[in-house]
Amino acid sequence: xxxxxxxxxxxxxxxxxxxxxxxxxxxxxxxxxxxxxxxxxxxxxxxxxxxxxxxxxxxxxxxxxxxxxxxxxxxxxxxxxxxxxxxxxxxxxxxxxxxxxxxxxxxxxxxxxxxxxxxxxxxxxxxxxxxxxxxxxxxxxxxxxxxxxxxxxxxxxxxxxxxxxxxxxxxxxxxxxxxxxxxxxxxxxxxxxxxxxxxxxxxxxxxxxxxxxxxxxxxxxxxxxxxxxxxxxxxxxxxxxxxxxxxxxxxxxxxxxxxxxxxxxxxxxxxxxxxxxxxxxxxxxxxxxxxxxxxxxxxxxxxxxxxxxxxxxxxxxxxxxxxxxxxxxxxxxxxxxxxxxxxxxxxxxxxxxxxxxxxxxxxxxxxxxxxxxxxxxxxxxxxxxxxxxxxxxxxxxxxxxxxxxxxxxxxxxxxxxxxxxxxxxxxxxxxxxxxxxxxxxxxxxxxxxxxxxxxxxxxxxxxxxxxxxxxxxxxxxxxxxxxxxxxxxxxxxxxxxxxxxxxxxxxxxxx
Amino acid sequence: xxxxxxxxxxxxxxxxxxxxxxxxxxxxxxxxxxxxxxxxxxxxxxxxxxxxxxxxxxxxxxxxxxxxxxxxxxxxxxxxxxxxxxxxxxxxxxxxxxxxxxxxxxxxxxxxxxxxxxxxxxxxxxxxxxxxxxxxxxxxxxxxxxxxxxxxxxxxxxxxxxxxxxxxxxxxxxxxxxxxxxxxxxxxxxxxxxxxxxxxxxxxxxxxxxxxxxxxxxxxxxxxxxxxxxxxxxxxxxxxxxxxxxxxxxxxxxxxxxxxxxxxxxxxxxxxxxxxxxxxxxxxxxxxxxxxxxxxxxxxxxxxxxxxxxxx
Numbered sequence: 001x002x003x004x005x006x007x008x009x010x011x012x013x014x015x016x017x018x019x020x021x022x023x024x025x026x027x028x029x030x031x032x033x034x035x036x037x038x039x040x041x042x043x044x045x046x047x048x049x050x051x052x053x054x055x056x057x058x059x060x061x062x063x064x065x066x067x068x069x070x071x072x073x074x075x076x077x078x079x080x081x082x083x084x085x086x087x088x089x090x091x092x093x094x095x096x097x098x099x100x101x102x103x104x105x106x107x108x109x110x111x112x113x114x115x116x117x118x119x120x121x122x123x124x125x126x127x128x129x130x131x132x133x134x135x136x137x138x139x140x141x142x143x144x145x146x147x148x149x150x151x152x153x154x155x156x157x158x159x160x161x162x163x164x165x166x167x168x169x170x171x172x173x174x175x176x177x178x179x180x181x182x183x184x185x186x187x188x189x190x191x192x193x194x195x196x197x198x199x200x201x202x203x204x205x206x207x208x209x210x211x212x213x214x215x216x217x218x219x220x221x222x223x224x225x226x227x228x229x230x231x232x233x234x235x236x237x238x239x240x241x242x243x244x245x246x247x248x249x250x251x252x253x254x255x256x257x258x259x260x261x262x263x264x265x266x267x268x269x270x271x272x273x274x275x276x277x278x279x280x281x282x283x284x285x286x287x288x289x290x291x292x293x294x295x296x297x298x299x300x301x302x303x304x305x306x307x308x309x310x311x312x313x314x315x316x317x318x319x320x321x322x323x324x325x326x327x328x329x330x331x332x333x334x335x336x337x338x339x340x341x342x343x344x345x346x347x348x349x350x351x352x353x354x355x356x357x358x359x360x361x362x363x364x365x366x367x368x369x370x371x372x373x374x375x376x377x378x379x380x381x382x383x384x385x386x387x388x389x390x391x392x393x394x395x396x397x398x399x400x401x402x403x404x405x406x407x408x409x410x411x412x413x414x415x416x417x418x419x420x421x422x423x424x425x426x427x428x429x430x431x432x433x434x435x436x437x438x439x440x441x442x443x444x445x446x447x448x449x450x451x452x453x454x455x456x457x458x459x460x461x462x463x464x465x466x467x468x469x470x471x472x473x474x475x476x477x478x479x480x481x482x483x484x485x486x487x488x489x490x491x492x493x494x495x496x497x498x499x500x501x502x503x504x505x506x507x508x509x510x511x
Numbered sequence: 512x513x514x515x516x517x518x519x520x521x522x523x524x525x526x527x528x529x530x531x532x533x534x535x536x537x538x539x540x541x542x543x544x545x546x547x548x549x550x551x552x553x554x555x556x557x558x559x560x561x562x563x564x565x566x567x568x569x570x571x572x573x574x575x576x577x578x579x580x581x582x583x584x585x586x587x588x589x590x591x592x593x594x595x596x597x598x599x600x601x602x603x604x605x606x607x608x609x610x611x612x613x614x615x616x617x618x619x620x621x622x623x624x625x626x627x628x629x630x631x632x633x634x635x636x637x638x639x640x641x642x643x644x645x646x647x648x649x650x651x652x653x654x655x656x657x658x659x660x661x662x663x664x665x666x667x668x669x670x671x672x673x674x675x676x677x678x679x680x681x682x683x684x685x686x687x688x689x690x691x692x693x694x695x696x697x698x699x700x701x702x703x704x705x706x707x708x709x710x711x712x713x714x715x716x717x718x719x720x721x722x723x724x725x726x727x728x729x730x731x732x733x734x735x736x737x738x739x740x741x742x743x744x745x746x747x748x749x750x751x752x753x754x755x756x757x758x759x760x761x762x763x764x765x766x767x768x769x770x771x772x773x774x775x776x777x778x779x780x781x782x783x784x785x786x787x788x789x790x791x792x793x794x795x796x797x798x799x800x801x802x803x804x805x806x807x808x809x810x811x812x813x814x815x816x817x818x819x820x821x822x823x
Binding site for chain 2 (some may be wrong): 076078081087089091093094095096097098102105106107109111112113114115117404
């Protein structure tokens with residue numbers, strides 16, 4: 001193959017301010033053709049700002065971008081595309097109802113008015129034979145697995161001749177094997193100088209295994225960088241979070257065997273949003289004083305399971321029992337059985353946007369004494385006092401109980417919901433991706449609280465797409481695939497390889 | 512009508528329903544094609560009822576003043592596109608609710624049409640000439656029932672062309688991208704608002720033609736009661752057709768046929784329950800709404816960006 005080299009990209013002194021906040025402060029990096037460069041940093045460290053400046057979504061306030069030695073102003077994504085810069089986003093940008101071929105083709109910067117699908121298809125097929133991996137070209141994007149979708153995203157960039165690929169947390173939706181697979185392919189293509197890769201991530205493992213250069217950002221500043229060989233996991237982690245590393249300090253005390261069964265689910269079935277059978281007979285038991293972790297690639301029924309357990313979706317069959325009594329997630333049942341719910345997207349699923357912090361904290365208790373006098377008259381003074389106590393105890397950062405809940409940061413919204421749910425001293429806690437999108441400090445705090453609740457004897461069902469989180473917290477781990485639990489293991493025997501195989505649906509014959 | 516009975520007997524009923532389906536279905540067809548196009552871009556334009564009335568008035572007035580019914584159709588279409596432009600102008604502002612904007616615009620357009628239409632109630636404008644598709648038969652009743660308006664033929668042609676365009680043109684792919692994933696569209700560097708504005712204007716253009724049909728086809732009069740909710744029912748019809756233009760054609764004929772049932776039965780002497788049967792299309796709308804909606808799942812084929820409560 002006599003392909004030209006990927007572009008040589010260099011940023012020098014790049015600075016970007018939003019009002020008085022400096023999101024990116026004097027960052028300089030050189031990307032040689034064929035490099036595999038990792039950009040490491042916490043949420044809000046400026047990684048996205050940097051690549052958005054490269055892709056033309058933001059205009060930098062200072063510094064310059066040079067492509068192939070020429071200093072250039074990138075006014076919009078089209079300019080970036082024309083220079084050979086392409087981006088694969090964290091969330092898929094495929095059009096779900098379109099086929100892979102349509103998705104590949106629609107991104108053309110110069111799409112003909114009338115598309116000759118015959119020649120377009122020939123072009124796509126010819127392109128596919130040159131690629132190291134295959135995807136079904138005629139399948140609709142919504143039918144693909146997450147790994148396949150991610151591959152199509154990459155193919156799309158290459159198809160349009162973009163040879164400098166920016167990947168924003170591309171593995172967050174993949175199984176460990178899919179992630180290895182994909183990053184391995186990219187590393188191989190970088191080695192032959194078929195493309196350059198800029199990988200945004202917070203997973204140290206990926207950086208150490210695949211990247212050859214790394215830059216660490218912290219609060220907009222370039223903290224350190226260089227050849228990956230000069231670093232190890234500890235030194236990278238330290239520069240990412242600064243001097244103080246946060247780690248969950250509460251440990252699970254001795255495994256509790258034979259706690260009474262709190263949550264029992266038998267043969268639960270439910271439909272998904274598209275009328276598909278999202279839950280195909282889920283059975284599980286969670287005992288008092290244990291954390292049952294549910295692993296799985298997103299879209300295998302986890303969301304629907306949580307929906308049913310939280311009363312947001314009707315079950316089409318099966319039984320859910322709490323403490324041996326049938327449970328339909330009604331308000332009264334949740335109160336009587338002390339069920340706490342920590343949903344994903346807590347602002348959407350656990351808060352009322354238009355209400356204040358205090359009102360949101362009181363959603364379970366506002367209609368009961370002491371807040372409700374005589375059972376109907378809300379005493380705002382008591383509501384506020386209770387809220388203040390929770391704010392102090394759970395360290396929620398807010399302007400006060402009367403601040404609108406929308407003024408809280410993501411981590412603090414999650415903390416607010418956690419405070420409200422733990423306040424009822426739950427016997428059963430259901431947590432779904434409780435740490436998604438939070439920074440290390442917030443994650444540590446929430447892990448601490450969950451483990452502490454378990455140690456106090458709560459039964460906890462934890463669904464997470466982060467295998468490391470499950471391995472750190474769970475007493476048992478089950479894998480959900482295709483609307484079923486396909487594998488279960490105690491934490492002592494849990495093995496990332498086996499879990500990953502089952503997450504990918506390859507475990508059937510082994511089991 | 513007595514003679515028709517003797518010629519064809521009970522066969523008159525299906526024939527009359529067919530002819531009614533075409534006659535009543537034509538405005539449904541144009542409005543639903545317009546709505547289908549707009550919704551495929553991820554936006555609902557509920558003001559097409561007003562566009563229909565406006566189109567009827569503009570078309571009638573222009574035909575009366577120029578003497579050409581075809582200029583009337585063109586003027587009606589342009590008036591519709593203009594209203595579509597206003598709708599997208601409103602909706603492109605942050606925080607504007609599509610539905611509220613649509614209702615306001617619907618009432619505005621209806622009011623304007625009634626205001627300017629006052630002097631048009633008396634004069635006679637030239638009608639669109641019918642195509643005598645019943646020429647092969649000697650029977651009067653067949654000939655009378657198969658006089659088809661050319662606009663229907665145009666609509667029948669537009670439906671498959673639109674479907675083809677959705678799949679095979681740059682514009683169609685962009686439209687579907689914007690309607691299915693604004694995120695993906697932005698990643699491609701497409702202007703979401705611009706594409707939706709274009710789609711809303713073209714949608715209004717078609718709805719305007721539907722309006723012209725109301726006033727310029729048989730019996731060719733303008734009054735304030737011309738439209739009886741076809742513009743609103745088209746929204747349901749598009750859902751029923753699962754956002755597919757060719758299925759819009761069948762759905763429009765189905766609704767048209769339902770509307771024609773009562774007069775057809777009356778023509779053979781069955782008039783009991785006339786008013787109940789007149790309500791058939793509305794009943795059909797209601798039933799379709801109930802069976803196609805579910806709190807648990809979204810519809811297959813629905814543009815993913817389409818949600819009644821979206822405000823961006």
